[in-house]
Amino acid sequence: NAGVMQNPRHLVRRRGQEARLRCSPMKGHSHVYWYRQLPEEGLKFMVYLQKENIIDESGMPKERFSAEFPKEGPSILRIQQVVRGDSAAYFCASSPGQGPIEQYFGPGTRLTVT
Amino acid sequence: GENVEQHPSTLSVQEGDSAVIKCTYSDSASNYFPWYKQELGKGPQLIIDIRSNVGEKKDQRIAVTLNKTAKHFSLHITETQPEDSAVYFCAASEGNNRLAFGKGNQVVVIP
Numbered sequence: 001n002a003g004v005m006q007n008p009r010h011l012v013r014r015r016g017q018e019a020r021l022r023c024s025p026m027k028g029h030s031h032v033y034w035y036r037q038l039p040e041e042g043l044k045f046m047v048y049l050q051k052e053n054i055i056d057e058s059g060m061p062k063e064r065f066s067a068e069f070p071k072e073g074p075s076i077l078r079i080q081q082v083v084r085g086d087s088a089a090y091f092c093a094s095s096p097g098q099g100p101i102e103q104y105f106g107p108g109t110r111l112t113v114t
Numbered sequence: 115g116e117n118v119e120q121h122p123s124t125l126s127v128q129e130g131d132s133a134v135i136k137c138t139y140s141d142s143a144s145n146y147f148p149w150y151k152q153e154l155g156k157g158p159q160l161i162i163d164i165r166s167n168v169g170e171k172k173d174q175r176i177a178v179t180l181n182k183t184a185k186h187f188s189l190h191i192t193e194t195q196p197e198d199s200a201v202y203f204c205a206a207s208e209g210n211n212r213l214a215f216g217k218g219n220q221v222v223v224i225p
Binding site: 025041 | 216
C-alpha cells in the first residue's frame with residue numbers, strides 16, 4: 001500500500017515564475033491537507049480539500065496561491081509569480097475521513113526561488 | 115487559534131536512557147494530539163497519538179501522556195537508540211480539520 005506521494009521532490013523557480021506541486025493521497029483516502037514548513041519551524045496549515053471541494057483554505061495566502069483536488073488525478077498546489085519568501089518545504093497529508101484524525105504525510109516538495 | 119509550544123528545543127541523551135519532550139497547548143477544545151518524527155530530508159512520520167478521553171497511551175518504547183487540566187502532553191521514549199535521533203513535532207487539533215504544530219525538538223542520541 002503506497003503512502004502519500006508528492007512530486008517533484010525538489011523544484012527551483014526564478015522569481016515571477018509559477019510553481020505546481022502535486023500530491024497523490026494514500027489509497028482509499030479522499031481528504032488532503034497542505035502544510036508549509038520554513039527552516040527550523042513547525043508545519044503551518046494552508047488548506048484542506050476533499051474531492052472537488054475546498055473545505056478550509058483559511059491558512060492559505062489570499063493572493064498567488066490556489067489549490068485543487070479534482071475528481072481524477074492528484075491534488076495540486078499552485079503558486080503564481082513566486083517570490084523568495086515562498087521558498088520552503090511544502091508537505092501534503094491525507095486522511096481516510098473527516099474530523100480530528102490521523103494525517104499521513106508525504107515526503108514533501110522543497111521549493112527554492114532564486 | 116491554537117498555540118502549541120514544545121520544550122526543550124534540543125535534547126541530547128545517552129543511548130539507553132529515556133527522553134521526554136513536553137508540549138503545551140492553548141485551546142481547551144483541542145481533542146486530538148499526535149506526535150510526528152521527522153528525519154532529515156523526509157516527511158513527518160506519525161509515531162503515536164492520543165485523544166482527550168485518554169490519559170496515557172503506550173506503543174513499545176514510546177508513550178504519550180495527556181493532562182487536559184494543565185493543557186500539556188508529553189512524549190516519552192525509553193531505551194533510546196541511535197535511530198531515535200530526529201526532530202519530533204507535537205500537534206494539537208484545531209477546529210475539525212487542522213493540526214497546529216509546535217516548532218519541533220531535535221533529539222540526539224549519543225552512542
